Amino acid sequence: MKRGGILNPAICSLLAELGHTDELLIVDAAYPLPGDAHVIDLTLTPGIPRLLDVLRAVAEELVIDAIAVPFEIKDHSPRLFQEILKCVGEVDVDEIPYHEFKEQSLDVKGIIRTAEFSPYASVRIVAGSAY
Numbered sequence: 001m002k003r004g005g006i007l008n009p010a011i012c013s014l015l016a017e018l019g020h021t022d023e024l025l026i027v028d029a030a031y032p033l034p035g036d037a038h039v040i041d042l043t044l045t046p047g048i049p050r051l052l053d054v055l056r057a058v059a060e061e062l063v064i065d066a067i068a069v070p071f072e073i074k075d076h077s078p079r080l081f082q083e084i085l086k087c088v089g090e091v092d093v094d095e096i097p098y099h100e101f102k103e104q105s106l107d108v109k110g111i112i113r114t115a116e117f118s119p120y121a122s123v124r125i126v127a128g129s130a131y
Contacts, residue, residue: 014110020129023108028121043115051116065128066092076119
């Protein structure tokens with residue numbers, strides 16, 4: 001048994017498969033999931049787990065090069081937006097209109113759906129390199 005970190009085997013496997021510049025999507029409960037996507041659904045009850053819980057855990061184990069968020073999150077969920085920035089640290093942040101965000105996210109390596117109920121609560125992560 002793992003001692004700590006992410007215990008979910010599907011998430012551990014997905015993170016291990018990511019290479020430099022591969023993309024991972026962490027989304028809210030209402031995000032429209034593509035039919036052919038590799039989805040890990042963590043929804044339990046509204047708000048459990050929250051997007052920030054999952055993002056913090058992923059950020060502890062993954063080198064993050066950059067992120068993209070829907071532009072609308074700043075107006076509709078400003079506190080969440082600030083917490084996302086704290087979680088990922090000093091990385092490039094691309095703010096994209098929501099309809100473009102969804103289009104650009106169709107080819108991500110995997111999607112982790114949370115039970116977040118905040119508007120526009122989605123983050124696309126670009127994996128970095130450890131060297």
